[in-house]
Amino acid sequence: MNEVLDFLLLREPNILYVVIGTILIGASAGLIGTFAFLKKSSLLGDAISHAALPGVCIGFLFAQEKDPVFLLLGSFISGWIATYLVEWITIHSKLKKDTAIAVILSFFFGIGIFLLTIIQGSGMAAQSGLNTFLVGKAAAIQTSDLLVFGGVALLIILFVVIYYQPLKILVFNRDYALSIGLPVKTMEFLLNSAIVMAIAVGIQAVGVILMAALLITPAAAARFWSYRLSKLLIIAAGIGGFSGWFGALVSYTAPNMPTGPWIVTVLSVFAMGSAFLAPKSGMISRIKMGRENANKILVENILKTIYLFCEKEANPLTRSILYTDILEQRFFTPNNFSKGLRWLDKKHMIILDKNSLKLTEQGYEESKRVVRLHRLWEVYLYEKMNLAADHIHPNAETMEHVLTPDLEKLLLKELDHPMSDPHQSKIPK
Amino acid sequence: MDTGIVLTALFVAFNCGLLGVFLMLRKMAMVGDAISHSVLPGIVIAYLISGSRASFPMLIGAAIMGVLTTVLIEFLTKKARLQNDAAIGISFTWLFAIGVILIAVFTKGGIDLDQECVLYGDLAFVPLDKVIVDGNLYLGPKALWNQIPVFVIIVLTLVFGFRGWQVTTFNPDFALSLGINVSKWHYVLMSLVSLVSVMAFEAVGAILVVGFMIIPPATAYLMSGKLIPLLFITMIIASISVIAGCYLAIYYNGSFAGGMIVVAGIIFIVVWAIKAVIDRWRRVANRTAYENRAESISA
Numbered sequence: 014m015n016e017v018l019d020f021l022l023l024r025e026p027n028i029l030y031v032v033i034g035t036i037l038i039g040a041s042a043g044l045i046g047t048f049a050f051l052k053k054s055s056l057l058g059d060a061i062s063h064a065a066l067p068g069v070c071i072g073f074l075f076a077q078e079k080d081p082v083f084l085l086l087g088s089f090i091s092g093w094i095a096t097y098l099v100e101w102i103t104i105h106s107k108l109k110k111d112t113a114i115a116v117i118l119s120f121f122f123g124i125g126i127f128l129l130t131i132i133q134g135s136g137m138a139a140q141s142g143l144n145t146f147l148v149g150k151a152a153a154i155q156t157s158d159l160l161v162f163g164g165v166a167l168l169i170i171l172f173v174v175i176y177y178q179p180l181k182i183l184v185f186n187r188d189y190a191l192s193i194g195l196p197v198k199t200m201e202f203l204l205n206s207a208i209v210m211a212i213a214v215g216i217q218a219v220g221v222i223l224m225a226a227l228l229i230t231p232a233a234a235a236r237f238w239s240y241r242l243s244k245l246l247i248i249a250a251g252i253g254g255f256s257g258w259f260g261a262l263v264s265y266t267a268p269n270m271p272t273g274p275w276i277v278t279v280l281s282v283f284a285m286g287s288a289f290l291a292p293k294s295g296m297i298s299r300i301k302m303g304r305e306n307a308n309k310i311l312v313e314n315i316l317k318t319i320y321l322f323c324e325k326e327a328n329p330l331t332r333s334i335l336y337t338d339i340l341e342q343r344f345f346t347p348n349n350f351s352k353g354l355r356w357l358d359k360k361h362m363i364i365l366d367k368n369s370l371k372l373t374e375q376g377y378e379e380s381k382r383v384v385r386l387h388r389l390w391e392v393y394l395y396e397k398m399n400l401a402a403d404h405i406h407p408n409a410e411t412m413e414h415v416l417t418p419d420l421e422k423l424l425l426k427e428l429d430h431p432m433s434d435p436h437q438s439k440i441p442k
Numbered sequence: 443m444d445t446g447i448v449l450t451a452l453f454v455a456f457n458c459g460l461l462g463v464f465l466m467l468r469k470m471a472m473v474g475d476a477i478s479h480s481v482l483p484g485i486v487i488a489y490l491i492s493g494s495r496a497s498f499p500m501l502i503g504a505a506i507m508g509v510l511t512t513v514l515i516e517f518l519t520k521k522a523r524l525q526n527d528a529a530i531g532i533s534f535t536w537l538f539a540i541g542v543i544l545i546a547v548f549t550k551g552g553i554d555l556d557q558e559c560v561l562y563g564d565l566a567f568v569p570l571d572k573v574i575v576d577g578n579l580y581l582g583p584k585a586l587w588n589q590i591p592v593f594v595i596i597v598l599t600l601v602f603g604f605r606g607w608q609v610t611t612f613n614p615d616f617a618l619s620l621g622i623n624v625s626k627w628h629y630v631l632m633s634l635v636s637l638v639s640v641m642a643f644e645a646v647g648a649i650l651v652v653g654f655m656i657i658p659p660a661t662a663y664l665m666s667g668k669l670i671p672l673l674f675i676t677m678i679i680a681s682i683s684v685i686a687g688c689y690l691a692i693y694y695n696g697s698f699a700g701g702m703i704v705v706a707g708i709i710f711i712v713v714w715a716i717k718a719v720i721d722r723w724r725r726v727a728n729r730t731a732y733e734n735r736a737e738s739i740s741a
Contacts, residue, residue, distance in 0.1 A: 055527040056472050063649075105718045107667075108466075108660055115471035116660045116710060119653030123703025126650065127690075130697035148542055222479075222649065226535035233528045270546050274539035281536035288522040296522055 016266045027156060028265065034159035035151050035257035037166035038218050039227065039276070043253020044173050045211045046228030047235065047246050048204060051184045055229040056111065057099060060118040062212050062224035064095030066125025069146050069216070070132060079143070081158035085165065085213050092209035095121055125221070149220030149273030151257075151264040162214050169207050169214075173246065180204065181242050218260050220273035227253060230280040237291035256280050310414050311345075311353045316362070316380035317387065317413075318343045319372060324439075329377055333369040381441040387413040388434035388441075389424050395435040396428065402435040446569040446583040448688055451702060453589035454642045455654050455680035460596050461634055462655035463672050466663060467611045468631075471656050472527075473515070476534035477632065478639040478651040480511040482541030485640060490548060500640055508636025511537060538648070565645055565698035585645055592641050596634060600673075603627075608669055646699035653703040658683065661710045664717050679709055 023029045049058050065088035072087025073079060095117050102113040132143060154162065173180065182190045183200050190197050212224055219227050235248035260276035289296050318339050323329035340350065354370070357363045362376030372380065390412045394405040416424070433439050465474040481504035488503030511533055518529035568585045600607065609617045610627040617624050635655075642651050662675035687702030694701070 050525075050528055053525060053527055055525075055531045059472075059475075059531060102714060105721075106664060106714055108663065109469050109471075111469055112466050112471045112656060112660050112663075115475055115652055115656040116707070118475070119650060119657060119703060120707030120710065122649055123653050123700050123707060125700075127694070127696045127700030127704050130700060131694050134695045223535050223539055225531050226539070229528050229531045230535070233524055233532055236524070237522075271542055274542040274546075277535050277539035278543065281532060281539070284532055288518070288524070294523075 017262070020262055020265050030156050030159050031151065031154065031261050031265070032258060034154060034163045034166075035218055035261040036254040037163045037170075037257075038214055039257025039260070040250040040254035041166035041169040042211045042215045042224075042227040043231035043249040043251075044246055045169055045204075045207050046253070047232040047242075047249045048173075048180060048184055049208050050229055050232035050236075051242075055225065056114050057096070058208065058212065058228045059225035060099060060114045060121075061092045061095055061209055062216065062221050062228075063118045063125070064121035065092050065213055065216050065224070066146065066221045067091050067121055067128055068213075069143070069221075070125055070128035073132065073143060074128070081155075081161045085161065088213040088216065089209055091121065092212055093206075096205055096209060122221070145220070145271075146216055147220050147222060148271035149216065149218050149223070149260070149276070151218040151261045151272040154217055158217075162217060165210060165214050169211050170250075172203070172207050176200070176203070177243075185242075218257060218272055219276050220271065223273040223277045226277040226280055227256070230277070230284050231256070234280070234284040234287040237287040237294045252280065252283050256283075306414075308353075308356065311349055312357055312362075313383045313414055314343065315339070315345065315350070315353045315357065316376065317383045319363070319370070319376075320380035320384050320441075323372060323377065323380075324441075330372055330374065333366065333371050335369045337368070383413055385441050386416045386421060388438060389421070389428065389431070390416065391434045391436070392428050392431050392440070393424055405435065444569050446586060447565050447698060448685060450568050450583060450586045450589055450645055451565055451684045451688065451698065452681060453586065453593050454645050455658070455684050455702070456677055457589065457592050457596055457638045458642060458651060458654035459658045459676040459680045460600065460673060461631065461638055462659040463662070463669075463676055464607060464611055464631055465635065466656060466659045471652075472530055473512070473632075474635055474655050475652040476515065476530050477508050477511050477635050478643075478655070479534040479648055480537035480541075481507045481636060481639045481643065482538050482648050483507055483544060485643060486541050486544040486548075490544070501637065504640035504643075505633060505636050507537065508632060508639070512632055568645060588641055589645075592638060596638075599630070599634065603630075611669075646702075650699045650703050653706065654680070657703065657706040657710050661706070661713050664710075664713050679706065683709065 019025065020028055020032075023032065046058065049055060068087035068089065068091030069084050070087070071091070072083040072085070075087070076083035099110070099113045099117050102108055102116070103110045106113075108116075129144060129147075179190070179195050179200055182193075182195065183197065183204070187197065190200070208228070212228070215227050216224050231249040231252040232245065234252055235245045238248055239245055256276045256279045259279045260272040263270055263275040264272040287295065292298050319334055321342060322334045322338065323332050326332045336350075339345075345353070354363065354365065357376065358365050360375075361373055362379055364371045364373060387409045390409040391405045394400045394408060395402055431440060462471075462474065465471055484503035484505070484507030485500050486503075488499040488501075492499035514533040514537075515526075515529050518524045518532065519526050522529075524532075568583045606617075606622065606627055609620070610622060610624050614624050617627075638655075639648070639651050642654065646654065658676045658679040659672065661679050662672050665675055666672055683702050683706035687705040688698060690696070690705060691698045691701030
């Protein structure tokens with residue numbers, strides 16, 4: 014428990030460095046990962062992450078110790094080679110992109126594992142802990158290394174901030190970027206480099222196997238909250254930074270725990286939570302909205318059917334209508350029918366009797382509104398779109414539920430307040 | 443070189459490669475990757491419950507996880523409307539992470555399922571677990587006897603369902619119009635992939651499985667586009683990779699599975715490079731022939 018407090022209160026300067034470092038690493042990966050996500054190259058990110066492993070091993074063999082610059086450089090170069098191999102194979106063979114990704118991913122990872130086992134078998138004194146690169150160990154990062162990693166992470170963040178505008182154009186509309194004369198090739202090169210760099214830095218904390226999650230998952234979670242790129246980036250960076258911090262916490266308080274899986278679990282919980290709970294794009298609110306829509310359509314259809322009976326009456330509010338008459342006029346499933354009637358009753362639009370109902374003043378107005386929209390739309394289709402009178406009903410059936418009061422006003426103006434629809438039915442005022 | 447290791451690895455490579463051909467042709471290479479990662483928590487949970495590395499409980503655990511992965515990917519794409527590549531990426535990293543955490547949490551209790559074995563398998567220990575009948579008749583390592591039934595199952599499904607595999611793989615729309623239940627074949631393939639992943643897992647680890655699944659078929663596909671040659675070339679390439687990889691691993695004292703994938707990858711790169719050069723040469727030759735003809739006509 015003490016360790017948790019130590020960590021949370023940043024009691025040792027060393028903790029402070031690790032915390033700052035891991036937050037920067039997480040945030041930079043989340044930030045640049047958003048672009049990878051938008052380019053739909055999440056799985057390429059996975060391949061690059063796996064491909065960093067042989068680079069780490071070769072960097073180690075060159076330096077003969079865990080020198081951060083060599084490890085970083087090694088993983089950067091091998092990540093780059095993997096990126097280009099995938100691209101070349103896709104262009105210069107009949108293999109599909111996902112096959113090329115899977116081939117390169119496993120080939121490079123195989124090389125990495127092969128080298129790693131050789132290094133481990135060689136009994137080099139400095140090799141201990143090289144396999145933390147597989148599943149990550151945030152607390153194993155030395156304070157001096159953090160300077161390098163934090164610096165690179167900061168550089169990536171700066172890159173995104175400075176080149177925000179051209180990057181935005183590039184990922185959303187490459188053709189437009191080309192047409193306005195942006196240096197697209199150079200931008201893509203820089204963006205790919207930043208992605209590979211973020212991966213090379215991130216594998217310190219998460220490990221090569223799960224690094225892809227640190228790139229994609231924050232962006233995927235952010236997508237449920239906003240469609241604006243600026244907000245997407247801020248949310249993704251925030252989630253990435255938080256997960257980095259959490260990884261450091263786990264690594265510090267439970268030294269035997271691999272950090273990567275915990276970071277990924279936190280990220281996934283964020284993503285799944287967002288998928289369910291986010292307003293608008295979240296599943297729960299989407300289901301709720303769907304239900305509300307279905308209900309609206311149901312009750313409007315019932316009201317419209319009732320109106321047909323009251324239409325000719327001198328005093329429509331006194332006319333009582335049998336349920337069976339309504340059902341004869343238009344088909345509703347028994348369940349839906351009683352559900353709709355109950356809802357209308359609750360909203361005081363109808364007065365229910367044993368086997369008949371009456372409209373209230375409010376219900377009458379509402380039913381008039383629906384029928385008015387239906388018939389107005391029919392007039393519009395008939396006169397302005399030149400559709401035949403017997404072709405316009407189905408379309409009006411859907412449009413009557415979506416037309417807003419503003420559109421209604423516009424329609425009335427456009428059609429010059431028509432009196433009747435193409436089927437010679439009166440349009441209620 | 444131990445024949446037990448080579449034979450076990452051969453059958454692992456055959457099983458993976460044969461299914462891999464279909465994964466590749468159906469553009470599902472990365473789904474195979476995802477399944478091979480995400481069977482891990484199933485294996486660990488089954489191990490924790492049954493307390494042994496016996497294959498049957500693990501098989502059930504892994505099969506459940508394999509199906510769960512496809513369901514999760516489907517859920518994220520269809521219901522949560524996430525783009526497909528991200529849905530795959532999130533699903534398998536998460537499940538794999540849970541598996542690694544479970545191992546780390548329970549390793550303290552002296553569980554003999556360690557992280558290294560999970561990540562890149564241990565062909566070197568395969569000969570230690572022997573099948574001996576009557577006290578002295580040595581029938582080869584146990585791992586080999588795990589692979590052979592899987593191989594038989596795969597070959598039988600391939601032979602008896604060949605037309606079905608062919609039509610649902612190359613032209614699913616046509617298959618649908620013939621009244622073939624395409625999604626049934628899809629789930630059969632997915633279950634087989636889960637089965638192979640979990641059986642291959644002990645030998646080559648969770649991650650290199652996908653190498654055995656995709657690299658030999660991809661190499662074969664560069665040489666032929668016909669299904670039967672594809673299957674046989676895949677097996678030939680798999681055999682070369684296994685045997686040469688074995689020598690490589692012994693020579694450098696590295697991981698067996700790693701060595702085999704390295705060889706398979708090198709074969710792929712070489713074949714691809716030769717193919718690219720030949721294609722280029724052919725294109726140039728075609729163009730000159732065309733130009734010559736054009737000249738002779740105009741002259």
